[in-house]
Every structure is written in C-alpha cells, then in structure tokens.
Amino acid sequence: MSIGNSPEDDRPSVGRSLQQARISAGLTVDEVSSITRVRIPIVHAIEQDDFTRCGGHVYARGHIRTLARAVGLDPVPLLEQYAADHGGRLAPTPAAPLFEAERIRPEPRRPNWTAAMVAAIVAVVGFVGFTLFNGGAQGENTSVAADPSTAKPAKPSKAPGGKAGRGKADPKPAPSDSAIAGVPANKVTVKLTAENGQTWMSAKDHNGKLLEEGVLRQGASKTFTDSKRIDLVLGNAGAVQLFVNGKEIKKLGEDGPVQRLSYTRGDPEVG
Structure with missing residues (x-):
C-alpha cells in the first residue's frame, strides 16, 4: 500500500x-x-x-x-x-410525497369488512377440507398397518425333549455406513460432496438433459440418478468427494482443473 x-x-x-x-x-x-x-x-x-x-x-x-x-x-x-x-446510486425518495395522498383524503379509511368476511369463509372451508382429507388418509394408513397384526403368530414346534424348539429368525440387513450404499442395481447413482472447498458442477442424464448446474458450496451435497448414465463436469475436482453406485471414487484430480466424467450402471470404473 x-x-x-x-x-x-x-x-x-x-x-x-x-x-x-x-x-x-x-x-x-x-x-x-x-x-x-x-x-x-x-x-x-x-x-x-x-x-x-x-x-x-x-x-x-x-x-x-x-x-x-x-x-x-x-x-x-x-x-x-x-x-x-x-455513480448510479438511486437517490432516496423523500418521505413526504409517499404520504401526500393520505393527507388529502377527506375521511379516514374504513376497514373492508367484506374482504375480511370472504377471507374468513375461505379459511374455514380450507380448514374443514384439510381435516377431512387428513382424517381419511390417517384412516387408510391405520387400516393398512392393522392388517399384519390380524395374523396370529405360529406356535413354536415342540422338541423331542418337550421344550419348544427355537426357529431361526430371518437375518436382518446390516445398516449401511453410507447413505447411498443400498443403491438400486438397475440404475446409476452419483453423489457429490464439496468436501475441501466449493466447486462449479454440471450434471446431465443419458439423453443430454441438464439435471442441475451451478456452484456447490463447501459442505453441500448433491445426488443424481439415471437409468443408464450420468455425465458430470466439475470445475474444481480436487475439492469433491464422489460416490458412484455406493462406492467412493478416489483421485478425481488436482484442485482447480476442470474434469469431465461419465458413469454407468456397471461403474465404478475410470470415468
């Protein structure tokens, strides 16, 4: 300086x-x-x-x-x-002209009771309709949820020694560490996270239709799914953490250079 x-x-x-x-x-x-x-x-x-x-x-x-x-x-x-x-800053508008019309009115403005009544009627009708719709939806959900409880559980079979035999329970799927680990096999799923800084990104489907583009700020994530292929353009690939079909892709590139990548259902492979 x-x-x-x-x-x-x-x-x-x-x-x-x-x-x-x-x-x-x-x-x-x-x-x-x-x-x-x-x-x-x-x-x-x-x-x-x-x-x-x-x-x-x-x-x-x-x-x-x-x-x-x-x-x-x-x-x-x-x-x-x-x-x-x-230059080009807008000059502040004087306060007096804004209220000039109010000062010359012969009498004070009266409340519009007709508009208030119409608004109240609309609110009541909307509330009644919402209540009926919500009650019907809850009734449907309750009936669906109650169906499994009507079936009586099967009694455990007796073992030769007189004790009830223990049947093997169906194995429960282990929880996944990744939010997209259970991606469908018939689609390609791509998840971007701006982990080390912001980046510009663009995503298109297999028909070339633009899914989304813009600046992905640090810490933000985007997920895209298509039946065949996802095409990506990353403005700062080194800052991005990328998962393709539930698996992380390493070494996308250095910070700064633009990367153009394409992934299908059979990946991860080199894009």
Whole structure:
C-alpha cells in the first residue's frame, strides 16, 4: 500500500474481483455465461471494468449481482463499490410525497369488512377440507398397518425333549455406513460432496438433459440418478468427494482443473 492512500484505494476493482472469484471457482467465461445467461462479450467487458455494454446503471447493477452469486461472492460490497466508482446510486425518495395522498383524503379509511368476511369463509372451508382429507388418509394408513397384526403368530414346534424348539429368525440387513450404499442395481447413482472447498458442477442424464448446474458450496451435497448414465463436469475436482453406485471414487484430480466424467450402471470404473 502506498503512503497516503486509504485501504479502499488498493482494493481490486469490481471487474477484477469478479474475475479472480471466477478463476478461483474453476469456471470459464463460457460456463459463467451459461449459468447466468449474461452474454459472453458482456462478461468479458465487466471483468475489464467496462460497463458501457450493460445499457445503463440498472442493468449494470443487475449483471454484477448475478455474476457475483454465480462465482460465490457477496454482491452487496461490489454494488456499493460500483456506486462509489461509477455513480448510479438511486437517490432516496423523500418521505413526504409517499404520504401526500393520505393527507388529502377527506375521511379516514374504513376497514373492508367484506374482504375480511370472504377471507374468513375461505379459511374455514380450507380448514374443514384439510381435516377431512387428513382424517381419511390417517384412516387408510391405520387400516393398512392393522392388517399384519390380524395374523396370529405360529406356535413354536415342540422338541423331542418337550421344550419348544427355537426357529431361526430371518437375518436382518446390516445398516449401511453410507447413505447411498443400498443403491438400486438397475440404475446409476452419483453423489457429490464439496468436501475441501466449493466447486462449479454440471450434471446431465443419458439423453443430454441438464439435471442441475451451478456452484456447490463447501459442505453441500448433491445426488443424481439415471437409468443408464450420468455425465458430470466439475470445475474444481480436487475439492469433491464422489460416490458412484455406493462406492467412493478416489483421485478425481488436482484442485482447480476442470474434469469431465461419465458413469454407468456397471461403474465404478475410470470415468
């Protein structure tokens, strides 16, 4: 920091902050444009602090807010910095004109009893309908749950010595350590967890349909299932813990590089 300058003078510009956050998230300009629907030339211009392509302060603030959320930044400080550097801050609305219409009314506003009565009737009808529906559902559940109890348990057979023989009980499945360990064999199931940092991710099914894309923040998880194949794009693969069909995939890659992976029902294999 140079002598005589405030810390604000040395902080990066709005465009530079967005560019650094995008690179840290492992995203390209094309991927950010796909996420935000902001055209690629405008993304490039904003990262160079050229806001003339935005079409005005209102659109510029909207683009800054959208891009900041896509790369994991808080948009509020960036909007304040933009207003300080480029202007465009909305002037506060005087309080007096807001209440001008109230002062010129000849008489105070009376409560709308008709609207209140209609709202009360709607609430009563809704409550009665919910009660009837909920009571019917509970009756069905009770009858279904009661069916097994009607069957009488079989008496244990007598052993030759006169004591009742002990039949072998059906073995109970051991609980799984993983939430997706019991995945169906006829599908492919993929679970992502941003374990060591945030990452940008995209998931598509075997038809190429986009299931979800965006920034997966640290600690968050996503699970995807398809009948044939799941295609993944990971912006920061080294930060991701990946389970495919209930088994963990090791060594996805280093922190930073983009990885494109594809898994089917027969995996885990190298994607």
